[in-house]
Amino acid sequence: GAVVSQHPSWVICKSGTSVKIECRSLDFQATTMFWYRQFPKQSLMLMATSNEGSKATYEQGVEKDKFLINHASLTLSTLTVTSAHPEDSSFYICSAGLAGGPDTQYFGPGTRLTVL
Amino acid sequence: AQSVTQLGSHVSVSEGALVLLRCNYSSSVPPYLFWYVQYPNQGLQLLLKYTSAATLVKGINGFEAEFKKSETSFHLTKPSAHMSDAAEYFCAVTSGGGQGNLIFGKGTKLSVKP
Numbered sequence: 652g653a654v655v656s657q658h659p660s661w662v663i664c665k666s667g668t669s670v671k672i673e674c675r676s677l678d679f680q681a682t683t684m685f686w687y688r689q690f691p692k693q694s695l696m697l698m699a700t701s702n703e704g705s706k707a708t709y710e711q712g713v714e715k716d717k718f719l720i721n722h723a724s725l726t727l728s729t730l731t732v733t734s735a736h737p738e739d740s741s742f743y744i745c746s747a748g749l750a751g752g753p754d755t756q757y758f759g760p761g762t763r764l765t766v767l
Numbered sequence: 768a769q770s771v772t773q774l775g776s777h778v779s780v781s782e783g784a785l786v787l788l789r790c791n792y793s794s795s796v797p798p799y800l801f802w803y804v805q806y807p808n809q810g811l812q813l814l815l816k817y818t819s820a821a822t823l824v825k826g827i828n829g830f831e832a833e834f835k836k837s838e839t840s841f842h843l844t845k846p847s848a849h850m851s852d853a854a855e856y857f858c859a860v861t862s863g864g865g866q867g868n869l870i871f872g873k874g875t876k877l878s879v880k881p
Contacts, residue, residue, distance in 0.1 A: 655810060692776060695871040758810035
């Protein structure tokens with residue numbers, strides 16, 4: 652089946668620094684990648700949708716200048732949390748999809764970000 | 768607007784017992800409904816989906832779910848729990864046609880006792 656990886660699986664950083672999270676589709680080309688955030692005991696919340704070679708579409712309330720998304724190729728998308736603060740600590744999950752509905756989304760294992 | 772409510776953040780059953788995980792949805796348009804499972808340190812895996820065809824949907828690993836419009840429910844069941852079923856389960860909804868964004872419930876952690 653389709654496999655999506657994320658790197659790193661966990662990261663701890665100091666407040667004010669930037670952190671980059673990679674999402675890769677290992678055995679297929681993803682036309683669209685999605686980034687979600689999950690707070691403890693809460694739902695996955697969609698942050699943004701990105702298509703290869705174009706700007707990401709951010710959900711309402713998500714700061715595009717803080718959460719930079721780059722989808723440079725059909726197998727790689729990156730999320731950079733800039734000037735991270737403790738409130739950015741969360742579990743970030745990406746998914747990669749082929750053309751079509753959400754049933755074609757394949758999820759990565761997630762990245763646990765802790766900002767001190 | 769669409770939303771999903773999963774009743775019970777944690778459900779514990781004995782091995783061999785019935786598994787019932789509850790999901791109620793709210794949608795102003797015909798919904799597509801999904802159940803995902805997440806094992807520790809792994810991504811979400813699609814268990815099954817309802818896309819306006821048969822109301823009783825069978826998925827992987829012996830799970831099934833029934834769409835009940837009158838009750839706005841899409842509960843997940845399995846007749847006999849296995850230890851390997853222990854995981855986090857998420858119900859999700861999207862708009863008809865499956866083209867909308869997924870809206871997830873908060874998840875239900877299933878524990879299976881020997």
